[in-house]
Amino acid sequence: MISVRNVHRFFGDKHVLKDVSFDIRPGLMTGFVGGNGAGKTTTMRIILGVLAANEGKVLVDGHPISKDYRANIGYMPEERGLYPKMKVIDQLVYLGQLHGMTAADARQRSLELLERLGLVGKPTDTLESLSLGNQQRAQIAAALVHRPAALILDEPFSGLDPTAVDATVAVLRDVAATGAPVLFSSHQLDLVERLCDELVIISDGVIRANGTRDALLAAGNTGEWELVSSADAGWVRGVAGIQVRDFDGGYVRFASPTEREANDILAGALSRGTVKSFGPVQRSLHEIYKEVTQ
């Protein structure tokens, strides 16, 4: 597990990371979410050691992160790192060799990654001759070629089409399944909600929320329920203890003191007709994000 502990960072007198602490657990995908300038890239650079913290530390399994561990992290930097004029396959093999792989192993792994990531184009194409989305796939392959022990990816999904997102997620999940901690930053909350196991929300250099995605979404429970039935749902307005918030024909949205009373409404609807849908109203990650970052 990678742990960021009480990290502060200043640029001049600008305090851009304020007591930042969170964990990146092995085997899981952790989404790092925050608006422009929130501090995501700065935090990632500090984990990688390309930037120093003014205060605080980065630990791996409770010990200060070592040079060797850092060298073995698969990193996709914000500024991307590949050479535009060099052939994609040559760069990947070169990066693999820098990490101690044989040329043959690096080539095999690179070709396998490019195929899995669905690179449209030839591995022998230069980076600059590829479309932006395909360049992005090559950059992702570059972070993965040496079978890293951990992954830190700055906006890996930006510019990818939905098919490429799915292919990338499948590959990242495979890396996580080897026990690697995986951290990725993103502005795309819908993607983060779908993809990550854990979430860290940062704004203005402060961690605003942190935990499993399911726990964060559950905390977004509103105590309200929605029901869509074939019969008119007007009768719900007469049920003691239930507050109807919205009502239109077979649709009703109501607040219920407990799940039990909400289920009684479901039973009542079933006795009057068929039920198309029923369930708690949950706030989206987008709504939770807006609330905690305000």
Ligand SMILES: Nc1ncnc2c1ncn2[C@@H]1O[C@H](COP(=O)(O)OP(=O)(O)OP(=O)(O)O)[C@@H](O)[C@H]1O
């Ligand atoms: N080298 C630097 N010198 C001065 N200020 C910097 C430097 N790097 C980052 N900052 C400032 O630190 C703050 C955090 O920036 P950072 O790049 O970490 O944010 P971010 O969350 O990654 O944003 P984005 O989503 O826009 O990439 C910003 O106010 C930025 O201007």
